[in-house]
Each structure stands twice: as structure tokens, then as C-alpha cells.
Amino acid sequence: MKKTTILLLFIILISGCSGEDNFRGNPNLPNLNFRLQLDLSLPEYNNLQFPGNHFVTYNYGVKGIVVYNLNGNQLVAFELSDPNHPPSDCSAMTVEGVIASCGCDTNKYNIITGELSEGEGKYTMKPYRVQRSGNIVEVWN
Numbered sequence: 001m002k003k004t005t006i007l008l009l010f011i012i013l014i015s016g017c018s019g020e021d022n023f024r025g026n027p028n029l030p031n032l033n034f035r036l037q038l039d040l041s042l043p044e045y046n047n048l049q050f051p052g053n054h055f056v057t058y059n060y061g062v063k064g065i066v067v068y069n070l071n072g073n074q075l076v077a078f079e080l081s082d083p084n085h086p087p088s089d090c091s092a093m094t095v096e097g098v099i100a101s102c103g104c105d106t107n108k109y110n111i112i113t114g115e116l117s118e119g120e121g122k123y124t125m126k127p128y129r130v131q132r133s134g135n136i137v138e139v140w141n
Contacts, residue, residue, distance in 0.1 A: 026123045028086050029062055029079060032141055036060045038067070040135040048075070048137060054111060056080065056095050060139075063092035065128060066100060067139060068111050077128040077139045078114050082107055084121030100125065 025031075038045045038055065047053040051072045058064035064080035082102040085091040090104040099117065100109045107119030114125035131138045 026083050026126060028123070029081060029083055029126050030087075032062060034060050034141055036065065036139040038137040038139070040137060045137070054095060054098075058092065061128070061141075062087050065139060066095050066111050067130065067137065068098070070112065073132070075130045075132060075137060076112065076114075077130045078109075078111060079126035079128065081126075082109075082121075083123035083126055084116075084119075 036057070038048065040046060040049050045055055048055050048067060048069050049072075051069050054066055054068040056064060056066050058080070061079045062081040065077055066080055067075055067077045069075050078100070080093045080095070080100060081087050082091045082093055082104060084107060085102065085104050088104065091102060093100040093102050093109070095111060098111050100111050101107070102119070105119060107121055108117050109115065109125050110117045111125070114127055116124060128139050128141050
């Protein structure tokens with residue numbers, strides 16, 4: 001009886017694991033590996049030292065990355081390809097204030113939370129990992 005219970009638990013555990021993870025996450029955005037370092041002592045990134053400021057680069061990620069300073073210590077970063085469209089010429093978003101806008105339609109996203117604030121879609125902006133060590137901000141996937 002004990003062996004049967006252990007075998008049954010093992011089968012349940014193995015069947016719950018799957019090598020195919022495509023059903024989770026966003027099918028519109030590929031997972032790219034990158035690491036971006038920003039030195040806040042350089043003039044190009046200096047504004048990121050202060051709360052409420054952001055930095056945009058279109059050289060990393062799928063269509064670009066926005067990094068936003070929440071409170072002076074905490075930063076967030078999001079992908080700038082509209083998560084509700086496959087990547088295309090118009091899916092790169094532009095940032096004005098705290099709103100990222102898609103050129104394909106009327107979708108607008110809040111760059112503080114990544115949530116859809118206007119338009120239609122089921123996905124939020126794709127977040128990236130951010131770590132700050134002194135004047136160095138590192139963003140990666």
C-alpha cells in the first residue's frame with residue numbers, strides 16, 4: 001500500500017511538470033536574453049536618479065525598453081513592444097509622461113504598473129528585472 005501511494009504521488013508530480021511553457025506568458029512577445037547596464041553618473045542617464053523620470057532605449061528588448069524611477073530607490077522596466085500585437089513596424093510604443101502608446105491602434109499603457117489604461121487587449125506590458133547598485137542600474141531578462 002505504501003509503495004502504491006508513493007508511486008501514485010510520483011506519477012502525479014511528473015505529469016504536472018511540462019517542458020512546454022508556451023501556454024504561459026504572452027505568445028506575441030519572444031523571450032530574448034539581454035543585459036543592459038546604465039551608469040547614472042553619465043549625463044545620458046542622469047535623470048533616472050530622480051523619482052518620476054524615465055529612460056527609453058530602442059536598442060534592447062523586442063522593440064525597446066523603458067526604465068522608470070518610482071521613488072528614488074525602486075526602478076521598474078518594461079518592454080516597449082505592444083504586448084497585444086505580434087511585433088511589427090507599428091507595435092513599437094512611444095512614451096510620453098507615464099503613458100506608452102502603440103502606433104497600431106489606441107492601446108495605451110501605464111509605464112509604472114504596465115497595465116493597459118486605454119484600448120483593448122488581455123496582456124499587460126512585459127516586465128524586466130531591474131537592480132540598482134550605487135550608480136549602476138542593470139536591466140535584464
